[in-house]
Amino acid sequence: MTLLAEINSPEDLKKLSKEDLPKLCQEIRTFLIETTSHTGGHLAPNLGVVELTIALHRCFSTPHDKIVWDVGHQAYVHKMITGRRDRFATLRQYKGLSGFPKRQESKHDAFGTGHSSTSISAALGMAIARDEAGEDYNVVAVIGDGALTGGMAIEGLNNAGDLQRKLIIVINDNEMSISKNVGAMSEYLCQLRTGETYSHIKADAENLLKSIPTVGEHVLRTANRVKDSLKYLLVPGMLFEDLGFTYIGPVDGHNIEQISDMLEKAKQLAKPVIVHVVTKKGKGYLPAETSPNKFHGTGAFDIATGKKIQDPNAPATYTDIFGKTIVELAKKNKKIMAITAAMKDGTGLATFGDLFPKRLFDVGIAEQHAVTLAAGMACGGLKPFVAIYSTFLQRAFDQVLHDVCMQNLPVVFCLDRAGIVGDDGFTHHGVFDLSYLSMMPGMTIMAPKDENELRHMLCTATEFEGPIALRYPRGSGEGVDITEPLQQLPIGKAELLQKGRDLYLWAIGSMVHTAQKVAAILAEHGISAGVINARFVKPLDEALLQETARATKFIATIEENVLLGGFGSNVMHLLNQEELLADTEVMTFGIGDELVQQGNRSLLLQDLQLDPESIAAKVSKRLESLRK
Numbered sequence: 001m002t003l004l005a006e007i008n009s010p011e012d013l014k015k016l017s018k019e020d021l022p023k024l025c026q027e028i029r030t031f032l033i034e035t036t037s038h039t040g041g042h043l044a045p046n047l048g049v050v051e052l053t054i055a056l057h058r059c060f061s062t063p064h065d066k067i068v069w070d071v072g073h074q075a076y077v078h079k080m081i082t083g084r085r086d087r088f089a090t091l092r093q094y095k096g097l098s099g100f101p102k103r104q105e106s107k108h109d110a111f112g113t114g115h116s117s118t119s120i121s122a123a124l125g126m127a128i129a130r131d132e133a134g135e136d137y138n139v140v141a142v143i144g145d146g147a148l149t150g151g152m153a154i155e156g157l158n159n160a161g162d163l164q165r166k167l168i169i170v171i172n173d174n175e176m177s178i179s180k181n182v183g184a185m186s187e188y189l190c191q192l193r194t195g196e197t198y199s200h201i202k203a204d205a206e207n208l209l210k211s212i213p214t215v216g217e218h219v220l221r222t223a224n225r226v227k228d229s230l231k232y233l234l235v236p237g238m239l240f241e242d243l244g245f246t247y248i249g250p251v252d253g254h255n256i257e258q259i260s261d262m263l264e265k266a267k268q269l270a271k272p273v274i275v276h277v278v279t280k281k282g283k284g285y286l287p288a289e290t291s292p293n294k295f296h297g298t299g300a301f302d303i304a305t306g307k308k309i310q311d312p313n314a315p316a317t318y319t320d321i322f323g324k325t326i327v328e329l330a331k332k333n334k335k336i337m338a339i340t341a342a343m344k345d346g347t348g349l350a351t352f353g354d355l356f357p358k359r360l361f362d363v364g365i366a367e368q369h370a371v372t373l374a375a376g377m378a379c380g381g382l383k384p385f386v387a388i389y390s391t392f393l394q395r396a397f398d399q400v401l402h403d404v405c406m407q408n409l410p411v412v413f414c415l416d417r418a419g420i421v422g423d424d425g426f427t428h429h430g431v432f433d434l435s436y437l438s439m440m441p442g443m444t445i446m447a448p449k450d451e452n453e454l455r456h457m458l459c460t461a462t463e464f465e466g467p468i469a470l471r472y473p474r475g476s477g478e479g480v481d482i483t484e485p486l487q488q489l490p491i492g493k494a495e496l497l498q499k500g501r502d503l504y505l506w507a508i509g510s511m512v513h514t515a516q517k518v519a520a521i522l523a524e525h526g527i528s529a530g531v532i533n534a535r536f537v538k539p540l541d542e543a544l545l546q547e548t549a550r551a552t553k554f555i556a557t558i559e560e561n562v563l564l565g566g567f568g569s570n571v572m573h574l575l576n577q578e579e580l581l582a583d584t585e586v587m588t589f590g591i592g593d594e595l596v597q598q599g600n601r602s603l604l605l606q607d608l609q610l611d612p613e614s615i616a617a618k619v620s621k622r623l624e625s626l627r628k
Helices: 010-014 018-039 043-047 050-059 076-090 119-132 151-163 184-194 198-210 215-225 227-234 238-242 256-267 286-290 318-332 350-355 367-379 390-405 433-438 451-463 509-524 542-552 567-577 601-607 612-627
Strands: 066-069 139-144 167-173 246-252 272-278 336-340 360-362 383-389 412-416 444-446 468-471 495-498 503-507 529-533 536-538 554-562 585-591
Touching: 010 050, 010 076, 018 043, 018 050, 018 076, 018 256, 043 286, 050 076, 050 139, 050 167, 050 256, 066 119, 119 139, 119 151, 119 167, 151 167, 167 256, 238 246, 246 256, 256 272, 318 336, 318 350, 318 412, 318 451, 336 367, 350 360, 367 383, 367 390, 383 390, 390 412, 390 433, 412 451, 433 444, 433 468, 433 536, 433 554, 433 567, 451 468, 495 509, 503 509, 503 542, 503 612, 509 529, 509 554, 509 612, 529 542, 536 567, 542 554, 542 567, 554 567, 554 612, 567 585, 585 612
Parallel strands: 066 139, 139 167, 167 272, 246 272, 336 360, 336 383, 383 412, 412 468, 444 468, 503 529, 503 554, 554 585
Antiparallel strands: 444 536, 495 529
């Protein structure tokens, strides 16, 4: 039996001798590689925190002590240690283990995460709750150096240093988030990793001064008065010290004994402490060490080669098409700039960055800053394209509204991973953007039915004078021809794909092809359904909507978005304004007031009754009832 097979709780981990730990680490890494090669997942981040996770669970006792994992994609080892190893094959699968910490899943998951830079704020809140209740337990936030580029992390540090509650913050410093870390905080941590320690410099200087007769002590006192001006050049962690933290480190993140020693020291302090741990992302698996960005989040792969297992005949992804098209547009228009928040590779901007390095701005995990940066560029006459995953743009809601829409600035929002994203689950599904963007005055919103239409929408956005957003799904396109010349689409004009006698299906984006399948199923039952590719959620094609409503008195809307405030809501609102709602039967298909779990997209759509068969059955039933 392996050592890992005997670990079913953190208490089992504490029974092992120090000599057993290296073997356990190797077994965990082998287990991680073998499992994620089938399920996919965030391999590189977890390979890098094996020793750190073991040290945390040997030094602390969850669930009594609280460990808050920032983002949470590095919590796989934590899950294995806390009794979920036997379910690990279900990781990120339909009705299986979440790929992130989840309070509903285990008492050891102190806080649910999925978006970055939240751990310090959450941990501080827990520390305050502990003190108010008069209880005694440790609260530990584990945050990566990439997440420290997020403004919320800085806000949390500032508040924690001011309140002086007992709190331990472990900085997992691996020099990588998804794309290479950027910014001043990353550079500061780099200096800490490589610079000489202040204690040696300070001790040598004091000893030298004290050895000088008469004047030595006077010079030392003078030096102490000006030390605040010099210490920033010499002291590791002085930024954190001045924020009110005791700084410990840097420490080798792959040496369990060293980490444990630092954590034990941190536990003894009744104030906020920073423990700076240096790790290697992808540790122990050469392909992941060599290309940590490719193994940050990966699909199934061949262990021997590290190559992803993909269908060679699969169409190009929407992300790839976006990347190629923006390069094509940028070659003709020098005002086009690209902005991303630590997602250069994930959003398809790598080639753009290679060709136009001075026109790509990776701001780190700082979506709010990214949006307002774009607003400033637009004020100066540039054409910024902000490429962010749909779920992450939620973090910049106020900036989109206040800094872009209220000033009617020509910023283009390119929302990748819109709709159901599958394995990453409810923290990552991009199913709210149509709703939160629709409420913003001045915002134009479009969604392509296929990858070719995405090309034309990007071209359209280039010439549009105002805020405009286009959202497109994760994964492969429909396999349509993408060689035709780019063209402008008329703003607010839908596309009539087929006429119908009994009803019209109005669909947006990824659900247009679903609508066509619904129409085909209904046709088999003698029902004639027209299909409209809405193209635009805002503004809607008012003329065509009124025409189809009057023609059949029955409209069904289909969207991969929440129903509240979404595409269907907009359609009903317009029909009501035109006094057509009372005479028109309207069915809205989308996501109800619920959180969608992780799993295969097709299975999730079936659960949501957004598959063609479910929609066709409901439409047929409603039509039958209307005819009685």
